[in-house]
Amino acid sequence: MKLLRDTWLMFVRYFLIFIGNPAWVIIGVIQPVLYLLLFAPLLKSLVHIPGFPPGGAYNVFVPGLLIQLGLFGASGVGFGLIDELRSGVIERFRVTPVSRLALLLGRAGRDLLTLIVQSIILLALAIPFGLKPTWIGVLVMLGLVALIGLGMSSLAYSAALALKDENSYAPLVFTLSLPLLLLSGVLLPLQLAPDWLQHIAQVNPLSYAVTAARDVFNGNGGSIDVVKGLAIMAALAVVGVAIGARRFSRAIA
Amino acid sequence: MIHTRQLRRTFKGRRSTVEAVAGVDLDVTGGQTFGFLGPNGAGKTTTLRMLSTLLPVTSGEATVAGCDLRREPAKVRQRIGYVSQEGSSYSEVSGRRELVIQGRLYGMSGPAADKRAAELLETLELTDCGDRKTKTYSGGQKRRLDVGIGLMHLPQLLFLDEPTTGLDPQSRARMWDEVRRLRESGTTVFLTTHYLEEADALCDRIAIIDHGRIVAEGTPEELKREIAGDVVLVGPEGPPERARDVLKGQDFIRELTEEDGALRLYVDRGETAMPQIIRLLDGAGVTLSALSLHRPSLDDVFFRQTGRSLRETAP
Numbered sequence: 332m333k334l335l336r337d338t339w340l341m342f343v344r345y346f347l348i349f350i351g352n353p354a355w356v357i358i359g360v361i362q363p364v365l366y367l368l369l370f371a372p373l374l375k376s377l378v379h380i381p382g383f384p385p386g387g388a389y390n391v392f393v394p395g396l397l398i399q400l401g402l403f404g405a406s407g408v409g410f411g412l413i414d415e416l417r418s419g420v421i422e423r424f425r426v427t428p429v430s431r432l433a434l435l436l437g438r439a440g441r442d443l444l445t446l447i448v449q450s451i452i453l454l455a456l457a458i459p460f461g462l463k464p465t466w467i468g469v470l471v472m473l474g475l476v477a478l479i480g481l482g483m484s485s486l487a488y489s490a491a492l493a494l495k496d497e498n499s500y501a502p503l504v505f506t507l508s509l510p511l512l513l514l515s516g517v518l519l520p521l522q523l524a525p526d527w528l529q530h531i532a533q534v535n536p537l538s539y540a541v542t543a544a545r546d547v548f549n550g551n552g553g554s555i556d557v558v559k560g561l562a563i564m565a566a567l568a569v570v571g572v573a574i575g576a577r578r579f580s581r582a583i584a
Numbered sequence: 585m586i587h588t589r590q591l592r593r594t595f596k597g598r599r600s601t602v603e604a605v606a607g608v609d610l611d612v613t614g615g616q617t618f619g620f621l622g623p624n625g626a627g628k629t630t631t632l633r634m635l636s637t638l639l640p641v642t643s644g645e646a647t648v649a650g651c652d653l654r655r656e657p658a659k660v661r662q663r664i665g666y667v668s669q670e671g672s673s674y675s676e677v678s679g680r681r682e683l684v685i686q687g688r689l690y691g692m693s694g695p696a697a698d699k700r701a702a703e704l705l706e707t708l709e710l711t712d713c714g715d716r717k718t719k720t721y722s723g724g725q726k727r728r729l730d731v732g733i734g735l736m737h738l739p740q741l742l743f744l745d746e747p748t749t750g751l752d753p754q755s756r757a758r759m760w761d762e763v764r765r766l767r768e769s770g771t772t773v774f775l776t777t778h779y780l781e782e783a784d785a786l787c788d789r790i791a792i793i794d795h796g797r798i799v800a801e802g803t804p805e806e807l808k809r810e811i812a813g814d815v816v817l818v819g820p821e822g823p824p825e826r827a828r829d830v831l832k833g834q835d836f837i838r839e840l841t842e843e844d845g846a847l848r849l850y851v852d853r854g855e856t857a858m859p860q861i862i863r864l865l866d867g868a869g870v871t872l873s874a875l876s877l878h879r880p881s882l883d884d885v886f887f888r889q890t891g892r893s894l895r896e897t898a899p
């Protein structure tokens with residue numbers, strides 16, 4: 332009960348900060364839109380290559396783009412925390428009886444909400460390009476993005492708490508998210524990759540999310556890949572939050 | 585309200601270990617304003633952070649606001665307020681909202697928190713900027729908001745880490761008034777400061793800390809009385825070396841120090857010492873530009889205990 336109340340209070344605080352400066356949501360959407368405009372057209376000529384998943388260029392590309400949005404959106408959240416560590420705001424919360432888990436969940440909740448809003452904007456923008464969404468597809472998609480956001484932002488906060496400094500946090504995050512992205516099949520389907528690369532990609536949880544997202548967008552709502560993707564992302568979220576919770580309660584005891 | 589026994593905190597670095605607080609015994613009675621006086625790096629902040637549950641203690645015992653610090657940190661948190669040295673209010677949120685959130689985190693209801701926040705903004709003279717983002721506040725406004733945040737839940741005990749450092753004289757006077765008001769309302773205040781006159785003016789009791797150890801403790805009066813006798817300041821014309829050589833080794837002078845071209849003499853009886861000093865210096869042909877008699881100040885107490893002047897070490 333106290334956890335819920337505290338989480339809500341924290342969520343409201345960070346949400347208000349966010350409302351006060353919505354510029355970066357727009358920035359967050361611009362990048363994927365550039366991919367839509369400048370990269371997706373390239374895929375059109377690849378659609379007929381053997382191994383390219385069915386469903387048309389946009390139905391293949393947009394789901395991956397949303398996963399990428401989740402990954403990048405969440406990996407940047409640590410900067411805000413480092414800022415607050417430095418300005419003493421976190422210390423101020425630490426002397427209160429606030430639930431330590433709520434400090435994490437309130438923030439992550441805000442991040443999640445922004446991701447969902449960004450995803451909806453992006454989906455809507457992709458329709459004129461030729462995306463053909465289904466309701467179930469959109470729902471599963473948002474679920475996947477939410478789980479990735481929760482897991483990844485918790486991990487990002489843990490890293491920020493451990494490092495306490497932008498100059499080491501930034502390189503860490505960018506170095507880790509690039510292989511995660513490349514090995515997820517977001518840009519080009521992994522079906523086109525050589526075997527060894529496909530094997531490595533199997534270790535990357537995000538590749539399952541991408542596969543699931545593409546499947547569900549192409550009318551295979553109940554396929555085993557979709558269930559697998561959701562399950563793996565749920566596990567990622569649980570692990571992420573567990574690690575984050577440990578970090579928060581220890582570093583912020 | 586606060587009792588500590590052999591409170592200790594060491595920081596282990598890669599190469600060296602810093603003993604920031606080296607066995608501190610404190611007893612602060614409820615309702616008092618207690619001053620923690622010491623130069624940079626003395627261990628004031630470290631002590632405060634331990635007592636407010638922010639920093640694990642290395643060893644020692646402490647009870648704060650009636651609760652054991654190690655075993656019941658949650659209860660301690662509920663009862664204390666803490667205003668950090670660096671402050672905690674540089675954010676995108678308005679001062680009013682920061683206050684309300686703070687109150688609610690202590691379990692206040694929404695309307696109660698709104699009411700209390702409005703009250704605090706009023707007493708701290710922040711009504712004009714209460715609805716602005718705190719990152720636009722001036723230094724003095726920020727400091728007052730920090731104090732307000734610490735007071736939001738009406739704690740029995742408030743820790744103030746250097747509440748007036750960096751404030752102009754007017755803001756400092758306002759802060760002093762605020763601390764006095766708190767004392768009248770029955771709140772125990774534990775404050776740290778570099779300023780002797782601040783400790784003297786505000787505190788019922790003072791502990792002087794240096795290198796992690798308490799070197800003196802008592803009421804300002806007691807501490808000053810510890811230095812029996814008087815202080816004579818001698819300002820010779822030109823460099824002080826001649827005067828120093830003349831006065832050094834005189835029986836009636838217990839201690840002699842040099843400070844900004846003047847000499848500070850600790851003597852048993854100022855009234856009889858002054859004529860002697862004048863006679864001695866006259867005889868040696870030293871001209872005086874100033875000569876004055878003082879009752880000992882806390883600075884003298886600090887000097888006595890540590891061999892250094894607090895004014896030299898303070899920024």
Ligand SMILES: Nc1ncnc2c1ncn2[C@@H]1O[C@H](COP(=O)(O)OP(=O)(O)OP(=O)(O)O)[C@@H](O)[C@H]1O
Binds near residue numbers: 595
């Ligand atoms: N996290 C830390 N790691 C290592 N050393 C530390 C740490 N925090 C404090 N110290 C050291 O402990 C000593 C006491 O520091 P503290 O901050 O308590 O001093 P202070 O009395 O508050 O000084 P000031 O008046 O400058 O605020 C200093 O030598 C400081 O360098």
Ligand SMILES: [Mg+2]
Binds near residue numbers: 628629630669745
């Ligand atoms: Mg300090």
